Amino acid sequence: MDNSSTRKNILKKIREALTAPSVRLLPESSDGLFYRKDDRSLLDRFCTEFAAIDGKLEVCREKDDFHKKLSEIRNENGWQHLYCSTASFRTDFGLDALPFTGGEVPESASAVITGCECLVARTGTIVLSSAQEYGRALTVYTPVHIVVASADQLVEDIGDGISKIVRRYGRKLPSALFFASGPSRTGDIEKTLVKGVHGPVQVYLFLFAANGDYVTDQPGYQSKIIEL
Amino acid sequence: MTSREKVFQAESKAKAADLKHRAIINRVLKQSDDAFRKGKEQFSDLEKARRHAANVKSDTIARLDYYLLEFESNFTKAGGKVIWAENAQQALDAIGEICAGKCASVVVKSKSMVTEEIHLNSFLSERGIDVVETDLGEYIQQLAGEPPYHIVAPSMHKSKEEVARLFHEKLNAPPGLTPEELTLVAREKLRQKFREAEVGITGANFLLADIGGVAITENEGNARLTTSFPRVHIVVTGIEKMLPSVKDLGLFWPLLATHGSGQKIAVYNSVFTGPRKQGEVDGPEEMYVILLDNGRTGILADPVARESLHCIRCGACLNVCPVYKNIGGHTYRATYSGPIGSVITPYLRGMKENKHLSYASSLCGACTEVCPVGINLHGLLLYNRRSAISGHHGSVFEKAAWKGWKMVSSDRRLLDAVGGKTKNFVINRLFSAQWGDHRKLPVFAGKSFSRQWKEKMNQDNAGK
Structure with missing residues (x-):
């Protein structure tokens, strides 16, 4: 369809309209600091925020912790099949050795295991992109999303997450970026909070942190560290 | 008095005295208010954040032609296609043509007020297309055959019993389900639709000029599914949704979340820069962005009213408006209700027929005070009253009365x-x-x- 005359008309109208300068121009520049300061470590803040939006966090120190904890959670929840599309992940974390994971049809998977681009401490956000092997649908269609990440993927705020992506991909950005903060939710019926309306009902994060990374004075989180 | 005004007066009177309606709205808006109070604690200086956001929007609107072209150029480079539409019909024709080209029989939609503005659903239905709203609130409204009641919370006025009855009647769900069970019913029904649909249609919360991106904010995940499975993704958006840079989202996402739903940040904030790229495992083969004018350049041409184009459709001004609380969202009989709707509807749908909306305000200023992008809403309502009179849209009686009043x-x-x-x-x-x-x-x-x-x-x- 030829759209050039419509385009020309709209641009012409805009340019004519803008010959009249705006009446109310708000002056002043800004230092860009808008959010409440928090002196705790990125990891501590992420833990607090992620818990506040109903994310489930397990801090791990070694691969074996991860395996052990994953098996436990799987048994607790009665999940049949866990799907992981990321080949490097399956090798690195030895997922193929676990009897219940594999690369079968994701349609039947109870949970999907993926990595992520980065983690945002201030909001408890997991940043995903379509350039990764999990693509667009998998992480939102599967009932449970399990993310495996390391503490060095933590960034301060949303803006830092965006900068990190832009630095990584330059002008060749992935076709889709997702800033996912906790399980899917709705309040559309009388503002009653219901989780898992279209996206995952539960979001787990297995976060690999080196010794000393995990300093917290919040007793609630201590118990979640997997014992070595 | 125009016929629209008469209807408005009569419906307002009836709604304001409807105690059941009042009880639900008061309860729901009280919850919004509590959440908002908590959400805004994330800002160290909310006023500073708002001023900055208003500055960004005002600078962007002042160079709108430049940013639209930058957006078009970047989005096109990434394999997307931009379609310009001066009015609703042009947008509808473009969507109709794309759907026909794909022989689409099922279209899934995520929440979008612009598609309400152009009455997209009836247009597609008339063409034999099964068009399905996938946001839970919009889905409820579609089942009920009603337009959205609120720009962010479309089914806010319905009790859980009403929704349960609706699902029982329309979807054959068992009677008396709880909100959790109702949500599960919708989840299962809509999952099939996501897989079947040939085309997915969304709105846009922001257009990002520097990367040619479309940012979409939601909590449910339906917009992500709408943009994952169907082979075609169509975005319908007003030209004013522009931001210069993807980096502006670091402020605009939290501002929108806090003012829209009292959250620190919404569950899913997505950015789309085009169709599936080489090497990516899924995503649509084609992506279109329809840039809609439909009266917006008319607002732009008025240097005073122009700032209403800053609006990010958070709905905060509705939540605090004493008139909205009394008469509810449907009484306005406009796509955009509440203070912002009263400001822009006369420009979008005719000053003469809609000037009465400028009086649907106590001028208390609560809307202006809460607006995250600094729109002087109650000032603009007053301004529109003046414009309507000086544009000779006032009645002869009114003119004579004021003349007499002035003389005496x-x-x-x-x-x-x-x-x-x-x-x-x-x-x-x-x-x-x-x-x-x-x-x-x-x-x-x-x-x-x-x-x-x-x-x-x-x-x-x-x-x-």
């Missing part, structure tokens, strides 16, 4: 020509109908203050 009130002799009794009689005859039964008209004293004062001074002087 600016002349002391005329003002004192008659006593309080006569004044009360005249004012009562003229205004008692508009003033309503629920409050008393002010009463004139027997003698004017000026006359009483003179008499008092004369007496005092005489006494000396």
Whole structure:
């Protein structure tokens, strides 16, 4: 369809309209600091925020912790099949050795295991992109999303997450970026909070942190560290 | 009085006295208010954040042509296609053509007020396309055959019992389900639709010029599914949704979340820069962005009203508006309700037919105070009243009445020509109908203050 005359008309109208300068121009520049300061470590803040939006966090120190904890959670929840599309992940974390994971049809998977681009401490956000092997649908269609990440993927705020992506991909950005903060939710019926309306009902994060990374004075989180 | 105004008056009167409606709205808006209070704690200086956001929007709108072209260029480079539409019909025709080209029989939609504005659903339905709203609130409204009640919370006015009844009648769900169970029913029904649909249609919360991106904010995940499975993704958006850079989202996402739903950040904030790229495992083969004018350049041409184009459709001004709380979202009979709707509807759908909306305000300023992008909403409502009158959209009676009022009130002799009794009689005859039964008209004293004062001074002087 030829759209050039419509385009020309709209641009012409805009340019004519803008010959009249705006009446109310708000002056002043800004230092860009808008959010409440928090002196705790990125990891501590992420833990607090992620818990506040109903994310489930397990801090791990070694691969074996991860395996052990994953098996436990799987048994607790009665999940049949866990799907992981990321080949490097399956090798690195030895997922193929676990009897219940594999690369079968994701349609039947109870949970999907993926990595992520980065983690945002201030909001408890997991940043995903379509350039990764999990693509667009998998992480939102599967009932449970399990993310495996390391503490060095933590960034301060949303803006830092965006900068990190832009630095990584330059002008060749992935076709889709997702800033996912906790399980899917709705309040559309009388503002009653219901989780898992279209996206995952539960979001787990297995976060690999080196010794000393995990300093917290919040007793609630201590118990979640997997014992070595 | 226009027919639209008469309907508005009558429906407002009925709604304001509907106690069941009032109870639900009050309860829901109280929850919004509590959440908002908590959400805004994330800002160290909310006023500073708002001023910055207003500056960004005002600078962007002042160079809108430049940013639209930058967006078009970047989005096109990434394999997307931009379609310009001057009015609703052009947008509908473009969508119709794309759907026909894909032989689409099922179209899934995520929440979008612009598609309400152009009445997309009825257009597609008439063409035999099964068009499905996938946001839970919008899905409820679609089942009920009603337009959205609120720009962010479309089914906010429905009790859980009403929704349960609706699902029972329309979807054959068991009667008396809880909100959790109802949500699960919708989840299962809609999952099939996501897989079947050939085309997915979304709105846009922001357009990002520097990367040619479309940002979409949601909590449910339906927009992500709408943009994952179907082979075609169509975005319908107003031209004013522009931001210069993807980096602006670091402020605009939290601002939108806090003012829209009291969250620190919404669950899913996505950015789409085009169709599936080489090497990516899924995603649509084609992506279109329809840039819609539909009256927006008319708003832009008015240097005062222009700032209403800053709006990020968070709905905060609706939540705090005493008029909205009393008459509800449907009474406005406009796509965009509440204060922002009252400001822009006369521009989008005709000043003469919609000028009465400028009076749907107590001018208390709560809307202006809460607006995250600094729109002087109540000031603009006042401005629109003036524009309507100077544009000769006022009635002959009103004009004559003001002329008479001006003549009398600016002349002391005329003002004192008659006593309080006569004044009360005249004012009562003229205004008692508009003033309503629920409050008393002010009463004139027997003698004017000026006359009483003179008499008092004369007496005092005489006494000396």
